[in-house]
Amino acid sequence: MAPLTAVVVPFFDQQSQLDLLLTALELQSVGPDAFEVVVADDGSPARAVLGDRPYATRAVRQENLGFRASAARDLGARATDAEVICFLDCDTVPEPDYLRTMTDVIRRGDKRCGVVAVGRRRHADLTGWEPARLRAWLRGDGAPPTPLTEPAWLREGYRATDNLRYADDRSYRFVISAVLGMTRRTYLRAGGFDPGFVGYGGEDWDLANRCWLSGCDLRHVPDAVAWHDGPDFADRSTEHTAVKDRETLQLARVLTDPIARGSGFMWPYPATVVRVHGHHDIGPLAASCSSWLAGGDVALWFVDRPRVPTQLPPDPRLHHGAPSNQVLQRCRYQVDVYAPLALSAPLPHLIPDGGLDVRIGTEIVARVRHTRMINRGADNAPAAVVDGRLLDDSVTLESRWGGWDK
Known part of the structure; x- marks a missing residue:
């Protein structure tokens, strides 16, 4: 014994x-x-x-x-x-x-x-x-x-x-x-x-x-x-x-x-993990990904895809499949995105102490939760809510990035 x-x-x-x-x-x-x-x-x-x-x-x-x-x-x-x-x-x-x-x-x-x-x-x-x-x-x-x-x-x-x-x-x-x-x-x-x-x-x-x-x-x-x-x-x-x-x-x-790491460098383990769910048209998907990555210390995983879409740039922050346990053990926030959308501000400016739900109308299209909340079983606790903007194929990517879609 x-x-x-x-x-x-x-x-x-x-x-x-x-x-x-x-x-x-x-x-x-x-x-x-x-x-x-x-x-x-x-x-x-x-x-x-x-x-x-x-x-x-x-x-x-x-x-x-x-x-x-x-x-x-x-x-x-x-x-x-x-x-x-x-x-x-x-x-x-x-x-x-x-x-x-x-x-x-x-x-x-x-x-x-x-x-x-x-x-x-x-x-x-x-x-x-x-x-x-x-x-x-x-x-x-x-x-x-x-x-x-x-x-x-x-x-x-x-x-x-x-x-x-x-x-x-x-x-x-x-x-x-x-x-x-x-x-x-x-x-x-x-x-x-x-x-x-x-x-x-x-x-x-x-x-x-x-x-x-x-x-x-x-x-x-x-x-x-x-x-x-x-x-x-x-x-x-x-x-x-x-x-x-x-x-x-x-x-x-x-x-x-x-x-602990300042800003400007790209590190092996991101502070925020974004899991992108679903298969979307490449233009709205690219615009949505760039919106999430603008938050700084962020990396994206296309969880439903066997590979990163080849039309996207070879950005080392883009991955396919599920994040590893080592990544999930170290990230501070975990995000699940179910539709291509644009944020109203960089992600770090939106996250409160608890969780965050992004909605379009009455539908929740993204959930942001602190890793500690998830592991303590509190990920379904009431969260702050912000409105997002759905991205569809009615506007070209050129127009979005050029600012002509306003």
Whole structure:
């Protein structure tokens, strides 16, 4: 029988820090039979030594193809059948009630979509600490380390959202993989950590964003404390700007939040997916497609066609068939269009906080829904309504684009 909780630890040549982490896990108040530890080795020169522990341990390993902590976490998560997965970085030391506090919040979460829990990561210099000294501190018999500064932006983010109870589309920024937990079902439903991330940072924001869009609640758990060995990245890197810029560009490929990717570029995953239903005359269809694409970060799928109409330009935003799961997990809005029509304004200007129905007369000819609404089963909730303009073959495409059809 699988333990109820798996602790997944990404590892690369950090044996002394791993020794501290594994020692701290011996002192967890949930007891050793309640969890297992999966150490996910990112291709270290020397394999991790797990030692003799009162709880179950095992290691999984991937080839060294660069800094791939995201792939290592995913490898570890998919190696376990535990109901709950808690991710702890190898350079963190959890306090004795960490797992109990985190798993209590996770198991009480939303039964339909789940909850993503993020603990409190504190900072201290644990250089030179041995397991015996750590054990004494955590048992209350020894002196604690001197705390280092916690990132102010994280503290403010949690304060402003009441520990993420009032999260929104941009609260993924307050989720960090060092102290992260969710059910296995939630993890797999959102697609898990992306193995394609190479280099420092960003994979936690990507996963948190997908979890949010999948309908999950987010929750900061301030009583679930784990101590990071050393200062925050911003305080320890001499190349902070260059590293963060590389992280931003990697994230922009997958994160469809407008503030994460700016404007002007065309990215692999669009913020808005438009599914075009039906077979329409090419002139009205072209005019309708150009109207939707004018919204900016948009891509179209002709769901009823075996190929993109050959008369349309070779635009990489035009596709046939159904959007992939990876696209639907990351897009913010999903649109279904049932007739060729022109919008009264670019799509981003029309979308309210909820959904949007576009009608011609009394007929709904397009539906716009936030991906989170769809996954929470709220896509049939009352939506704002705007009027559209039906495009037929009574006017030529030349006249429409030339503005002579007014």
